[in-house]
Amino acid sequence: MKSVKIGDIKIKNPICLSPMAGFSSLPFRIICNEQGTGYCPTELVSARSIRYNGVDKSLKYMRISPEEEGITAIQLFGSEPEDFEAAIETIMSTPVLKEVSIIDINMGCPVPKVIKTGSGSALMEDPVRAASIVKACKKTLEGICPNIPVTVKTRIGYNAEDKGKPDFVKALADAGADMICVHGRTRPQMYHGESSNEAIAVMREAVRGYGIPFFANGDICDAQSAKKIIEDTGCDGIMIGRAARGNPWVFGQVIAGLEGKDIPQMPSAEERKAMLIRELEGRMKYLPEDVAVREFRCVMPFYIKGLNGSAGIKVRLCSAVSLDEVKEILDFG
Numbered sequence: 069m070k071s072v073k074i075g076d077i078k079i080k081n082p083i084c085l086s087p088m089a090g091f092s093s094l095p096f097r098i099i100c101n102e103q104g105t106g107y108c109p110t111e112l113v114s115a116r117s118i119r120y121n122g123v124d125k126s127l128k129y130m131r132i133s134p135e136e137e138g139i140t141a142i143q144l145f146g147s148e149p150e151d152f153e154a155a156i157e158t159i160m161s162t163p164v165l166k167e168v169s170i171i172d173i174n175m176g177c178p179v180p181k182v183i184k185t186g187s188g189s190a191l192m193e194d195p196v197r198a199a200s201i202v203k204a205c206k207k208t209l210e211g212i213c214p215n216i217p218v219t220v221k222t223r224i225g226y227n228a229e230d231k232g233k234p235d236f237v238k239a240l241a242d243a244g245a246d247m248i249c250v251h252g253r254t255r256p257q258m259y260h261g262e263s264s265n266e267a268i269a270v271m272r273e274a275v276r277g278y279g280i281p282f283f284a285n286g287d288i289c290d291a292q293s294a295k296k297i298i299e300d301t302g303c304d305g306i307m308i309g310r311a312a313r314g315n316p317w318v319f320g321q322v323i324a325g326l327e328g329k330d331i332p333q334m335p336s337a338e339e340r341k342a343m344l345i346r347e348l349e350g351r352m353k354y355l356p357e358d359v360a361v362r363e364f365r366c367v368m369p370f371y372i373k374g375l376n377g378s379a380g381i382k383v384r385l386c387s388a389v390s391l392d393e394v395k396e397i398l399d400f401g
């Protein structure tokens with residue numbers, strides 16, 4: 069694929085990790101960066117919470133490390149432009165966050181708790197408000213750090229019958245969005261059923277003339293599905309979500325496949341366990357051990373999927389409380 073610039077930021081590879089709550093930890097993003105990703109946004113963080121509570125509560129979700137991650141992106145969700153303005157001002161005055169490269173806005177989350185506040189995918193039903201949020205983010209950044217681009221991640225529709233929302237993405241591009249990523253499912257589909265490359269293509273075409281990069285997302289799990297979504301949609305880049313859980317190697321495989329090179333084999337069981345431990349130890353650098361292990365319980369099964377005896381190991385990992393216990397269960401080291 070051609071190299072891509074988001075605003076003035078050149079990303080090394082338009083193959084990125086799609087943000088995932090519970091999975092897009094800083095250590096995992098660092099690992100994905102080593103596998104060749106262009107960048108990996110944080111999971112969604114509430115702009116309103118940052119506005120009223122400061123960053124402390126959300127720091128574990130939006131901690132970044134430009135030295136180890138390269139390009140960084142913090143994803144915010146909300147429904148009030150003023151919340152985004154205040155959140156960005158707070159982020160940009162917080163030493164550990166102000167080096168962020170990109171601000172991403174979530175306009176795709178289908179979770180009822182989020183949409184009932186008018187945030188996430190609910191914004192697809194209110195393009196005027198969505199555009200005003202993009203404008204507010206752009207304007208706030210202009211006064212602080214004008215070279216930070218504002219990107220949006222959204223879906224192909226709010227209602228089951230939607231087959232792409234060309235006017236919605238046009239409104240975002242008119243408001244100044246520097247990149248748009250579209251997941252090929254509607255809100256009611258959540259993460260089920262087929263992701264529609266056709267509907268993504270409708271949205272891609274709508275903003276082709278704006279000259280901003282357009283990313284596609286949904287069901288990419290290997291080089292073949294990556295090639296297909298690129299061909300079907302004419303996108304400039306892709307984001308991979310679920311297939312990367314416990315499997316950062318998918319990026320190396322997809323990148324090799326797209327470059328016409330031999331696709332690397334999956335690493336050995338020992339290497340996969342070592343990566344699991346590495347991510348857990350990374351999480352323990354900023355969380356107490358018991359909290360880190362508890363939060364990591366939903367991630368660990370993905371690292372050991374398909375290994376000998378994984379079903380039994382999975383059950384034991386789900387009640388582990390310490391790093392030593394995890395190592396013992398995995399028979400590691």
Ligand SMILES: Cc1cc2nc3c(=O)[nH]c(=O)nc-3n(C[C@H](O)[C@H](O)[C@H](O)COP(=O)(O)O)c2cc1C
Nearest residue numbers: 086087088089111112221251286287288308309310
């Ligand atoms: C557990 C989970 C958490 C997610 N959290 C977020 C999030 O915080 N922000 C976001 O924009 N999308 C989120 N998503 C959506 C993914 O980024 C992605 O759009 C979706 O999973 C489709 O891509 P895939 O088929 O490659 O998984 C989440 C998805 C899953 C499965």
